[in-house]
Amino acid sequence: MSGPLQGMRVIELAHIMSGPICGMMLADMGADVIKVEKTPDGDDSRRFAPLLECGESASFMIVNRNKRGIGLNLKTEGGRDVLRRLLKDADVVIENYRAGTMEKFGLGYDALKEMNPGLIYCSISGFGRTGPYADKGGFDLIAQGMSGMMSMTGEEGRAPVKAGSPVADINAGILAALGIAAAYANKLRTGHGQIVDTSLFEAGLQQMYWPAANYFADGTILPKMGSANSTSAPYQVFPTSDGWINIGAANQSNYERLLDVLQMPSLAADPRFLDNAGRMANREALVQLLTKKLVTRTTDAWMQEFDAVGLPAGPVLGIAEALSHEQTVARGMTVQTEHPVAGKVNGIGLPIRFSGGSGLSHRPPPMLGEHTHEVLVDLGYAQAEIDALQQAGAILARDA
Numbered sequence: 001m002s003g004p005l006q007g008m009r010v011i012e013l014a015h016i017m018s019g020p021i022c023g024m025m026l027a028d029m030g031a032d033v034i035k036v037e038k039t040p041d042g043d044d045s046r047r048f049a050p051l052l053e054c055g056e057s058a059s060f061m062i063v064n065r066n067k068r069g070i071g072l073n074l075k076t077e078g079g080r081d082v083l084r085r086l087l088k089d090a091d092v093v094i095e096n097y098r099a100g101t102m103e104k105f106g107l108g109y110d111a112l113k114e115m116n117p118g119l120i121y122c123s124i125s126g127f128g129r130t131g132p133y134a135d136k137g138g139f140d141l142i143a144q145g146m147s148g149m150m151s152m153t154g155e156e157g158r159a160p161v162k163a164g165s166p167v168a169d170i171n172a173g174i175l176a177a178l179g180i181a182a183a184y185a186n187k188l189r190t191g192h193g194q195i196v197d198t199s200l201f202e203a204g205l206q207q208m209y210w211p212a213a214n215y216f217a218d219g220t221i222l223p224k225m226g227s228a229n230s231t232s233a234p235y236q237v238f239p240t241s242d243g244w245i246n247i248g249a250a251n252q253s254n255y256e257r258l259l260d261v262l263q264m265p266s267l268a269a270d271p272r273f274l275d276n277a278g279r280m281a282n283r284e285a286l287v288q289l290l291t292k293k294l295v296t297r298t299t300d301a302w303m304q305e306f307d308a309v310g311l312p313a314g315p316v317l318g319i320a321e322a323l324s325h326e327q328t329v330a331r332g333m334t335v336q337t338e339h340p341v342a343g344k345v346n347g348i349g350l351p352i353r354f355s356g357g358s359g360l361s362h363r364p365p366p367m368l369g370e371h372t373h374e375v376l377v378d379l380g381y382a383q384a385e386i387d388a389l390q391q392a393g394a395i396l397a398r399d400a
Contacts, residue, residue: 002030002357003028003029003030003031003354003357004029004030004354004356005026005029005030005031005181005184006030006031007030008026008030008031008032008091008092008184009031009032009034009089009090009091009092010023010026010027010031010032010033010034010090010091010092010093010094010180011034011036011083011086011087011090011092011093011094012033012034012035012036012067012093012094013036013083013093013094013095013097013102014035014094014095014096014124015037015038015043015044015045015096016043016044016045016096016169017045017063017140017166017169017170017173018096018124018169018170018172018173018176018200018203019094019095019096019124019173019176020035020043020045020063020064020173021063021169021170021173021174021177022094022122022124022172022173022174022176022177022180023035023064023067023094024063024064024065024066024067025173025174025177025350026092026177026180027065027066027067027363028065028066028349028350029350029352029354031092032068033066033067033068034067034068034069034070034086034371034375035064035067035068035069035070035366036070036071036072036083036086037069037070037071037072037368037369038071038072038073038074039071039072039073039079039368039369039393039395039396040071040396041368042071042368042369043060043064045057045059045060045063046060046368048060052342054341054342054343055341056339056341056342060365061339061342061345061347061364061365062347062348064365064366065335065337065347065363065364065365066362066363067363067365067366068363068366068370068371068374068375069365069366069367069368069369069370069371069372070082070369070370070371070372070375070376070395070396070397071368071369071372071395071396071397071398072372072394072395072396073393073394073395073396074105076392076393076394077394078388078389078392078394078395079389079394079395080105080106080107081394082376082379082381082389082394082395083107084107084115085379085380086375086379087107087112087115087116087119088115088116089116090116090119091118091119091120091184091187091193092119092120092121092122092180092184093112093119093120093121093122094122094124094176094180095121095122095123095124096123096124096125098125098135098137099125099129099134099135100135109121109195113193116193117191117192117193118187118191118192118193119193120180120183120184120187120193120194120196121193121194121195121196122176122179122180122183122195122196122197122198123195123196123197123198124172124173124176124198124199124200125138125197125199125200126138126139126142126143126199126200126201127199127200127201128197128198128199128201128202129195129197130197133201138199138200138201139200140162140166140167140168140169140200141162142200143168143169143199143200143201143203143204144162144163144167144168144204145160145162146201146204147168147201147204147205147207147208148204148205148208148211149162149163149167149168149204149207149208150162151224152211152222152223152224152225153224154224154226155224155226156223156224156225156226157224158224167203167204167207168200168201168203168204168207169200169203171203171204171206171207172198172199172200172202172203175198175202175203175206176196176198179196179197179198180196182196183196210222210230210231214230227246228283228287229250231250231280232250232251232276232279232280233249233276233279233280233283233286233287234247234249234255234258234279234283234286234287234290235247235248235249235250236287237316238287238290238291238294239291239294239295240294240295240297240298240299240302241295241296241297241298242298242299243298243299243315243316244299244315244316245294245299245302245303245313245314245315245316246313246314246315246316247290247306247311247312247313248311248312248313249311249312250312251276252275252276254311254312255273255276255279256268257306257309257310257311258290258306258311260309261302261305261306261309261311262290262293262294264289264290264293267286267289272285272286273286299315300315303315331349331353332349333348333349333351334346334347334348334349335347335348335349337362337363337364337365338364339364339365340364340367340370341367342364345364345365367398368396368398369395369396369397369398369399370398370399371399372395372396372397372398372399373386373397373398373399374399376389376395376397
């Protein structure tokens with residue numbers, strides 16, 4: 001692997017989404033990430049739908065690229081011994097277990113710090129390692145609800161709605177990777193490791209900057225507004241004759257560009273819509289008038305005219321359209337690896353570019369225990385020791 005994190009050794013004791021996303025981002029940036037899975041079944045996401053014809057899970061595939069994978073039974077002393085030897089010289093360990101799980105195995109931070117003072121211990125949990133909810137488990141749905149996100153998502157008068165994507169899970173993984181990178185920079189300077197602690201709850205709260213700004217300013221609670229915006233109008237989705245289009249006429253000049261393209265000069269002189277304050281106060285009336293014009297043509301037709309005058313606008317794409325869009329392709333945001341069982345596997349690429357180059361996507365998601373033998377040999381285990389661990393059920397070595 002090449003990339004800015006080349007030389008970093010990461011042990012991923014994480015499952016399902018937030019931790020694996022963190023590990024994959026680090027791996028995409030050049031880190032050597034060894035994914036440790038429980039035996040005999042591995043990461044729970046290996047059984048998530050949809051399953052490919054070969055039996056592998058697409059959900060597991062999408063967040064575990066560029067890692068080596070080993071299978072350990074941490075309920076055995078042999079499995080724990082392997083993990084200790086892995087962590088002795090590692091830079092980072094990532095875990096998203098329930099509180100107390102690592103301590104139960106004798107592998108909590110205090111014990112690991114004695115063995116490896118430079119170890120960066122990243123914990124991703126439902127609510128963080130401190131506070132009254134520290135012992136509670138958490139899921140993306142719960143985090144979206146408790147962070148306030150669901151209270152303001154959707155249309156006024158309708159039931160609370162979560163985002164279509166698990167944004168708290170994904171953001172927690174990104175925050176963990178950011179924290180690890182910062183701790184690693186500190187380690188390179190001082191030689192000391194530390195705990196990096198983040199949670200799904202905090203990852204949800206972080207998404208609330210604008211609503212929090214209003215609340216902190218004067219106690220205002222923003223209402224549900226669908227796709228509309230609480231600060232400017234028109235800034236929302238509109239129907240066209242064949243789909244939907246987002247229009248960001250968020251300031252006066254863009255509003256005037258919009259009216260020019262729509263050939264609606266009467267609105268420019270309408271006293272209700274002369275400035276943003278008026279447009280916000282009369283947003284529903286404005287939306288109705290604009291919609292009558294926008295539904296007369298296709299999304300593509302309007303996009304050509306909006307692009308010609310520099311008006312921020314974009315079509316509302318489906319998943320297939322978004323993943324095959326020319327900008328997606330140009331930015332390398334879809335990548336492909338060759339899996340030993342599933343064949344060609346598509347994934348979402350690293351959304352960061354480095355002028356000095358970054359890790360290329362060349363390693364497919366690992367089979368359960370695919371690299372156990374390789375990793376144990378690197379750790380200095382003799383073949384007889386590996387065979388004994390396999391026979392004792394301490395490891396799962398597909399490559400033995």
